[in-house]
Amino acid sequence: MPDLSPAELSRYARHLAIPEFGLEGQRKMRGARVLCIGAGGLGSPIALYLAAAGIGGLGLVDPDVVEITNLQRQVLFGQKDLGRKKLDAARDRLADVNPHVDVQVHPELFTAANAMRIAADYDVIIDGTDNFPTRYLSNDVAVWLRKPNVYGSILRFDGQVAVFAPHLGGPCYRCMCPQPPPPGLVPSCAEGGVLGVLPGIIGSLQALEAIKLITGVGQPLLGRLLHVDTLSMRFRTLTLRRDPDCPVCGERPSITQPIDYQGFCGISSAxxxxxxxxxxxxxxxxxxxxxxxxxxxxxxxxxxxxxxxRIAGAVLIPLGQLGERSAELPRDKRILVHCKSGGRSARAVSQLREQGFENVWNISGGIIAWAREIDPSMAEY
Incomplete structure (x- = not known):
């Protein structure tokens, strides 16, 4: 394990004072490398707290730029970072938090084509994403590389945390969720919203689980799922069991290399x-x-x-209510349908055409395109 410099001994003095952690734990932190997939709501507290805690190497994967809607919860970034690549801003911020941390940035999507290469050099993988294809991909890669996968998810007021590590005797994510939900059933944070402090809570718990795995202190959430309901401030722990028939970590695995995760989750690869x-x-x-x-x-x-x-004059009928409220729509004039970016409205047009509406059109790009190209004074979200 690497020795700590006098400056590091001073920096981590509060860790060194903990009998269960001490110098040995800090040396383990100094020698470990953690990959965080996503530098958004969850990735922000994960990266900040691991850097502050003295992780030796921290890898970040994210292709996005900083937008105004990020600042409500993504505490890695500030007003001055708007328009910058997230990982450029993150690297600067983390260097200011702790110059002793080796920050490696991967400004790209985490995909089946690059996941094994990116994850190979790290000891722990942390899933800070908000989509099912990447969750299954990060799980599978962690199983194949025999690395712990610290899972977290958030939506509105609720969050979840778990550690998936079959090589340590626990289940994997597929044991808990063998099949993804149908596309559109579970809203993303952009569609369903998320309370700004929630990713701070869940991301901090993910960082804590990584620290426990690295140092051997405490009992990680191995084989357990922690559910956090912030409205009632209720923490529940559910027991998870390994599935012997799991296609990735089971006794006779049928998935042994990356697959089409978009297709597996019912999302077109077109x-x-x-x-x-x-x-x-x-x-x-x-x-x-x-x-x-x-x-x-x-x-x-x-x-x-x-x-x-909103666009003046538009009539609101949420997509989920469209079937029961289609009688409210005129059949003697053209119907133009919009949503946020064009996906839900396209499904609405398809649904209405199946119901016999002939003159119905989708507005490509939705209200985001309207705000950017027609009315720049309109708020984006």
């Missing part, structure tokens, strides 16, 4: 994952509105989304 339906651009919509065209503008987002931004 450039667009929305149905092929009649569409028009936001510029064409504006031309129709300017010309006084008699059409029906349908908004299939959720009420909280419309409270943030």
């Amino acid at each position: 450039p667009t994952s929305v149905p092929s339906v009649p569409s028009m651009t936001v510029h064409e919509l504006k031309q129709l509105r300017d010309a006084g065209d008699d059409h029906f503008l349908l908004d299939v987002r959720e009420p909280h989304e419309q409270s943030i931004s």
Whole structure:
């Protein structure tokens, strides 16, 4: 284990004072390397606390840039970072937190093509993502490389944390969730929202689990799922068991290398994952509105989304209510449908066409495209 410099001994004095942790634990931290997939809501506290705690190497995977909607919860970033690549901003911030940490950035999507290469050099993998394809991918890679996978998820007011590590006697993520939910059933944080402090709680717990795994202090959440309900401030721990028939970590595994995770989760691998339906651009919509065209503008987002931004005259019928409320739609005029970015509205157009509505069109890019290309004063989210 590496020796600590006098500056490091001073920096970690509060750790060294803990009998169960001490100098040996800090040396283990100094010699360990952790990969955090995602530098967003969960990745921010994970990276900050691991860096502050003295992790030797920290890898970050994220292809995105900092946007204004990130700042409500992604505490790695500030106003000055808007428009910057997340990992450039993260590297600067973490160097300021602790210059002794070796930060390696991977400004790319974590995919089946690169996951094994990226994860190979790390001791612990932390899943800080918010989509099912990457969750299954990070799980499988961790199983194959025999590395612990510290899982976390958040939505609205609830969060979950677990440690998946079959090589340590526990289950893997597939043992808990053999099949992903149907596409669209579980909203993303962008669609469903997330309380800003929640990723701070869950991400900090993930960082804690990584520290316990590295130092051997305490009992990691191996074979246990911690559910956090912040509204009632209730913490529940559920027991998880390894599935002997699991296709990845079971006795006779059938998945031994990366697969098409988008396809496995029911997401098309084509450039667009929305149905092929009649569409028009936001510029064409504006031309129709300017010309006084008699059409029906349908908004299939959720009420909280419309409270943030709306196109004047649009009628709100959330996608989940469209089937039971289709009688409210006119059949004698053109129906133009929009959502946030075009995905839900395309599904709405397809659904309405199946119900016999013929003159119905999707607005490509949704209200985000309208805000960026037509009305820059409109709030984005």
